[in-house]
Amino acid sequence: MPRNKSPALKRKLAKKMKQNRRMPIFVIAKTARRVMRNTKQRNWRRRKLKLKVD
Numbered sequence: 001m002p003r004n005k006s007p008a009l010k011r012k013l014a015k016k017m018k019q020n021r022r023m024p025i026f027v028i029a030k031t032a033r034r035v036m037r038n039t040k041q042r043n044w045r046r047r048k049l050k051l052k053v054d
Contacts, residue, residue, distance in 0.1 A: 013051075016049055020040070021041070022038055022041065023037055
């Protein structure tokens with residue numbers, strides 16, 4: 001990946017970083033543990049992002 005990233009790519013990577021969080025505790029408590037995990041969570045070693053670099 002280039003050292004100087006384009007602003008568009010930075011924005012996409014920032015969004016993916018925000019999505020890569022665990023489920024908030026209040027959601028787990030509110031749903032009585034029916035919703036436990038975030039389906040969009042990924043690990044940087046296991047699943048790669050499929051982003052087009054412009």
